[in-house]
Amino acid sequence: MRSTDTHVEEKKTQMYSQHAALSDTDAPYSDEEIAAIQANMPLLSRYAEADCSFDGWALLFRDHYVENSVGFVLGAESAGIPPEWIFAMAKGDQTRNRERIHATFLARGYRSTVFDNAWIDADPGAQPGQDAEALRAAAEVDRFIAAAREQGRKVLAIDDGGLIARGYGKADPERAVDAALELTVSGLKRIAAAGPLGVPVWNMARSRVKTQLGYLEIADSCMRRLRELIPTVKFIGRPVLLLGYGTLGSRLAALLRAQGSRVCVVDTDTASLITAAETGYCAHRTAADALACTTPFAVLGATGEIALTEQQLRQLPDGAYLAPFATKDFSVLRTPELHAVSTDLPGVGRRYDLPEGPTLCLLGDGRSLNLFDADAIPTQGYDAYRAGTLIAAKTLCRTFDQQSPGVHTDTADTAIAKAGLFEAYFDLYLDSRPQEAATRPAAQEPTGHACILGYGVAGQLHAQMLTESGMALDLVDPKHSARSAVGLAVHASLDTLSPSKQVDLWSVCTPTGEHLPILRAILARDPNARILLEKPACHGHEIPELEHLLDTNPHARVVVNDQYIHSEALGRLGVLIRELEPDQPIEHVSVIFTKDRRADVETGRFIDRAYGVLGYEWLHMLAVVRRVLPPPLLGNYFAADPALSDLYATYDERLFVSSLTERTTLHHEHTRVYLELASSITGPLIPLHTAPATGERWQRDLRESDDRHRHVTVHAGRTRFKLHLEPVTAPGGWQLDRNQHRLSADQDGTVVFDQIIEDSPMRTSIRHAIAALRGKTPPPRPDFGPLHRIAALAATLKENETTATDDSHGAETTPAPHPVGSAA
The missing domain is CATH 3.30.360.10 (Dihydrodipicolinate Reductase; domain 2)
Incomplete structure (x- = not known):
C-alpha cells in the first residue's frame, strides 16, 4: 500500500525467524527490576508461598518471553521448584525484551531456549533448517526429562499444546511429561489432533480466570498495539472486518465499536454468529459473503485458522490493513503460489503487492500482533491469570496421584475458586469503598512509614510516588515554614524527628554535600535502614568514607536513584x-x-x-x-x-x-x-x-525554548x-x-x-x-x-x-x- 509509508513510526522490522537463537549477551534484569515486576504482581506473590506442592517436581514452562512470564517463573521458584529444575522456552514471537528475559533466566540458573510455534504447526520436511532447530529443541527437552527421571522427579509442563502435540503427552515413561497445564485454545486443538493422552492435562484456556479476566486484558493489548502501529489512521465511522467471534474476537468487536468503528463479523460457528448478530453486528458465515457487501479498511484475524483465501485477498480494497491476532489467520500471504512482492515497512510490518490485485499491509510479523515488538499485557493486567495458573499447577502436582489421563475442564476452576482468588482480585483491584472500609490484601494496605529529607523537585516526586505506594510520610526540610501547604508532618531537621518514630524507608533528596552526614545520622539511628539516595551518592573524595560506612552497616539497604x-x-x-x-x-x-x-x-x-x-x-x-x-x-x-x-x-x-x-x-x-x-x-x-514527519504528537510552540538537550x-x-x-x-x-x-x-x-x-x-x-x-x-x-x-x-x-x-x-x-x- 503506497500510503502506508507515511505511517512508519517504529523500528525497521527484522522478522523473528524460527531459526534464530536467543542471545546470551544482553544484560539480565537487575534485582531492582525483578523486584518491581514482583511488586506489580501482588496476587501471584500471595500464592507463591513455598509449601509441599512442588516437592519432587521439575517444570517445563513454554510461553511468550514477556515480563508477566518472568513474574510467573519467579513465583514457581518461590513456591518450591529449584532453579536447576526449571526449563523455560520462548514461543518464538518478537517480544520486546526477549533477549533480556533469556539472560535473566540463565542468570538465575534456569535453562532457556526457543521452542517455536512454527515448528509445531509446520509439515515435517517442509523446511529442513526449521526441522533441525525443532529437533535440537526437542533433544534439550528430552535431556531435561531424562535428568529429572534420574533424580526421581516428576515433570510438569505448562504450555500451549506445543509439547503435548510433539508427543510428550503420550503414555511414554521415557519421554513424556507426567502432567500438564494447557494455556491456549489453539493448544487444545493441537492436543485433540495428537491422539489419546497418557497424562492428565488441566485446561487453563477455558478457565474462568482466563475467559473472564485474562481475555479482556489480551483484547486491550491487541487494540493498543493496533493503534500504536497506525496512529494516524482514522477508525471512527469506518468499516472493519473481524474474522472470528470467539472469546477474543467478541471482546475485540466491543472495543472496535466503542471507538466508533462499524464492525462486520465472520464466524463459521452458527451459535457464535447468532450472538454477534443479536449483539448488533453485521454477521456473515463467510468472508466472501462479508466482502460482497462491505469494503473494510482493516481486517482483524482472531480465528487461529487460515482466515482468508487468495481469492478473498484479491477482493480487499487497495491499501487495506491486515491485523493478525493469531499466527495462522493470514498465513496465505506466505505461500509462494501467491506470487506477491513483499517489502519491509520499518516498524510496521510488510507490504504485499499482489499481481493484478491490491496492495495490502500486513501489520507486525504475521504472528500475534499484540506481541510484535511489545511486552503485550501489563504485569498487573495478567496478575490474576498468572496467580490462577500457579494455584492450578500447585493443586495438580499436590493431587497428582488422584488424577486420570485426559483433558480436565473443571478442575482448574475448582482449585482457583477454593483458593479465593476472585475475592482477592476484587478486593485488591476493584473495591470502590473508602480506603479504610475496604477489605484489602496486606500488600495494598498502608504498609509503613517513609521519611523524605529535602523537598525540592526530586523530593516532591519521591513524595508523590511513596504516597502512591501506600506509605505514610514525614518530611524533613529546613525550609519547612514554606512547606506547610503540602499536608505532611514537617520537621526542621532530622534531630526533631522523634527517635521512637518507626521509619521503614528513608528518601534522601538533599544537595550532594549533605548526603554523607545524613547517611551517618540515619544509620546511627537504625543500622538496618532502607535508604533511597538521589544521585550522585556523594562527592568523589567521599567514596572511601561512604564505602566504609556501608561496610560497618552490612544489614542496611541503599539504592542510588539513577534514572537512565x-x-x-x-x-x-x-x-x-x-x-x-x-x-x-x-x-x-x-x-x-x-x-x-x-x-x-x-x-x-x-x-x-x-x-x-x-x-x-x-x-x-x-x-x-x-x-x-x-x-x-x-x-x-x-x-x-x-x-x-x-x-x-x-x-x-x-x-x-x-x-x-x-x-x-x-x-x-x-x-x-x-x-x-x-x-x-x-x-x-x-x-x-x-525535522519530523507530520504527526499528531508533534506540535509547534508547545513550550518555551528548551534549556537542556x-x-x-x-x-x-x-x-x-x-x-x-x-x-x-x-x-x-x-x-x-x-x-x-x-x-x-x-x-x-x-x-x-x-x-x-x-x-x-x-x-x-x-x-x-x-x-x-x-x-x-x-x-x-x-x-x-x-x-x-x-x-x-x-x-x-x-x-x-x-x-x-x-x-x-x-x-x-x-x-x-x-x-x-x-x-x-
Missing part, C-alpha cells in the same frame, strides 16, 4: 541496533548532554565548584554509556586513566569547568569503538537533528542511530511533550526508522528503587564506578588547569575550550 539505567528509550535503542545491524559491531558512540545553568549560577544556585560540568549531566551520560557499550569495552573505559583521553575543557573561575568534551578509542580483542562525551552548562549547544548517536555497520531524549525539539520549532523521546535510524542518508517512545525513566527508577528496598531480596550494593570516573576526570582537569595557568605566564584566562590530557 531504567530508560525504556535506551533499551529500545539497543534492540534496534541488534535488529538493524545484527552482525555488525558498534563503531562510534556520541553522547551530548547540555543544560543552560547560567541563570541559576547568577543567583548562586546549583553551583558545583568541585566538579564543575561533571557534577551536572555527566553521571547521566555515563549511565547512557553503561546501557550502550558492550561490557568488556565498558570495563576498559572505567579502568582507563582519563589522562589518556582527549579532553577539551572550558575553565570558569566560578564553575571550575563549564564545558567538557572527552574523546577516546576503546579496544577489546578485535573490536574498536570511538567514544565521545560532551556537556556544557553555559549554553544549549543544540546538535543538528532532522540530550542526544545519543551510535554508528554500527551502515546505520546511524539517533536517540533524542526529552525534552525534544526538532528543526522548524517542532516539539514533543514531556516524557516523549525520539528514536531514529538512517542508512546512507535515508531514514529507515523514526519512532516516538513514551517513557518516564525518573518515575520508573524511583518505583524500582522502592520495590528493591522493600522486597524480600536485598538489592546489590551501589556501584561507585561512575563516581570514581568523575573524580578521576576532575583530578586530571585540575592538574591540567594548573599546567595551563603556569604556561600562560600570568595571561588572563579565556573562555575558549582548552585542550588538555593527551590532546594538549
Whole structure:
C-alpha cells in the first residue's frame, strides 16, 4: 500500500525467524527490576508461598518471553521448584525484551531456549533448517526429562499444546511429561489432533480466570498495539472486518465499536454468529459473503485458522490493513503460489503487492500482533491469570496421584475458586469503598512509614510516588515554614524527628554535600535502614568514607536513584541496533548532554565548584554509556586513566569547568569503538537533528525554548542511530511533550526508522528503587564506578588547569575550550 509509508513510526522490522537463537549477551534484569515486576504482581506473590506442592517436581514452562512470564517463573521458584529444575522456552514471537528475559533466566540458573510455534504447526520436511532447530529443541527437552527421571522427579509442563502435540503427552515413561497445564485454545486443538493422552492435562484456556479476566486484558493489548502501529489512521465511522467471534474476537468487536468503528463479523460457528448478530453486528458465515457487501479498511484475524483465501485477498480494497491476532489467520500471504512482492515497512510490518490485485499491509510479523515488538499485557493486567495458573499447577502436582489421563475442564476452576482468588482480585483491584472500609490484601494496605529529607523537585516526586505506594510520610526540610501547604508532618531537621518514630524507608533528596552526614545520622539511628539516595551518592573524595560506612552497616539497604539505567528509550535503542545491524559491531558512540545553568549560577544556585560540568549531566551520560557499550569495552573505559583521553575543557573561575568534551578509542580483542562525551552548562549547544514527519504528537510552540538537550548517536555497520531524549525539539520549532523521546535510524542518508517512545525513566527508577528496598531480596550494593570516573576526570582537569595557568605566564584566562590530557 503506497500510503502506508507515511505511517512508519517504529523500528525497521527484522522478522523473528524460527531459526534464530536467543542471545546470551544482553544484560539480565537487575534485582531492582525483578523486584518491581514482583511488586506489580501482588496476587501471584500471595500464592507463591513455598509449601509441599512442588516437592519432587521439575517444570517445563513454554510461553511468550514477556515480563508477566518472568513474574510467573519467579513465583514457581518461590513456591518450591529449584532453579536447576526449571526449563523455560520462548514461543518464538518478537517480544520486546526477549533477549533480556533469556539472560535473566540463565542468570538465575534456569535453562532457556526457543521452542517455536512454527515448528509445531509446520509439515515435517517442509523446511529442513526449521526441522533441525525443532529437533535440537526437542533433544534439550528430552535431556531435561531424562535428568529429572534420574533424580526421581516428576515433570510438569505448562504450555500451549506445543509439547503435548510433539508427543510428550503420550503414555511414554521415557519421554513424556507426567502432567500438564494447557494455556491456549489453539493448544487444545493441537492436543485433540495428537491422539489419546497418557497424562492428565488441566485446561487453563477455558478457565474462568482466563475467559473472564485474562481475555479482556489480551483484547486491550491487541487494540493498543493496533493503534500504536497506525496512529494516524482514522477508525471512527469506518468499516472493519473481524474474522472470528470467539472469546477474543467478541471482546475485540466491543472495543472496535466503542471507538466508533462499524464492525462486520465472520464466524463459521452458527451459535457464535447468532450472538454477534443479536449483539448488533453485521454477521456473515463467510468472508466472501462479508466482502460482497462491505469494503473494510482493516481486517482483524482472531480465528487461529487460515482466515482468508487468495481469492478473498484479491477482493480487499487497495491499501487495506491486515491485523493478525493469531499466527495462522493470514498465513496465505506466505505461500509462494501467491506470487506477491513483499517489502519491509520499518516498524510496521510488510507490504504485499499482489499481481493484478491490491496492495495490502500486513501489520507486525504475521504472528500475534499484540506481541510484535511489545511486552503485550501489563504485569498487573495478567496478575490474576498468572496467580490462577500457579494455584492450578500447585493443586495438580499436590493431587497428582488422584488424577486420570485426559483433558480436565473443571478442575482448574475448582482449585482457583477454593483458593479465593476472585475475592482477592476484587478486593485488591476493584473495591470502590473508602480506603479504610475496604477489605484489602496486606500488600495494598498502608504498609509503613517513609521519611523524605529535602523537598525540592526530586523530593516532591519521591513524595508523590511513596504516597502512591501506600506509605505514610514525614518530611524533613529546613525550609519547612514554606512547606506547610503540602499536608505532611514537617520537621526542621532530622534531630526533631522523634527517635521512637518507626521509619521503614528513608528518601534522601538533599544537595550532594549533605548526603554523607545524613547517611551517618540515619544509620546511627537504625543500622538496618532502607535508604533511597538521589544521585550522585556523594562527592568523589567521599567514596572511601561512604564505602566504609556501608561496610560497618552490612544489614542496611541503599539504592542510588539513577534514572537512565531504567530508560525504556535506551533499551529500545539497543534492540534496534541488534535488529538493524545484527552482525555488525558498534563503531562510534556520541553522547551530548547540555543544560543552560547560567541563570541559576547568577543567583548562586546549583553551583558545583568541585566538579564543575561533571557534577551536572555527566553521571547521566555515563549511565547512557553503561546501557550502550558492550561490557568488556565498558570495563576498559572505567579502568582507563582519563589522562589518556582527549579532553577539551572550558575553565570558569566560578564553575571550575563549564564545558567538557572527552574523546577516546576503546579496544577489546578485535573490536574498536570511538567514544565521545560532551556537556556544557553555559549554553544549549543544540546538535543538528532532522525535522519530523507530520504527526499528531508533534506540535509547534508547545513550550518555551528548551534549556537542556540530550542526544545519543551510535554508528554500527551502515546505520546511524539517533536517540533524542526529552525534552525534544526538532528543526522548524517542532516539539514533543514531556516524557516523549525520539528514536531514529538512517542508512546512507535515508531514514529507515523514526519512532516516538513514551517513557518516564525518573518515575520508573524511583518505583524500582522502592520495590528493591522493600522486597524480600536485598538489592546489590551501589556501584561507585561512575563516581570514581568523575573524580578521576576532575583530578586530571585540575592538574591540567594548573599546567595551563603556569604556561600562560600570568595571561588572563579565556573562555575558549582548552585542550588538555593527551590532546594538549
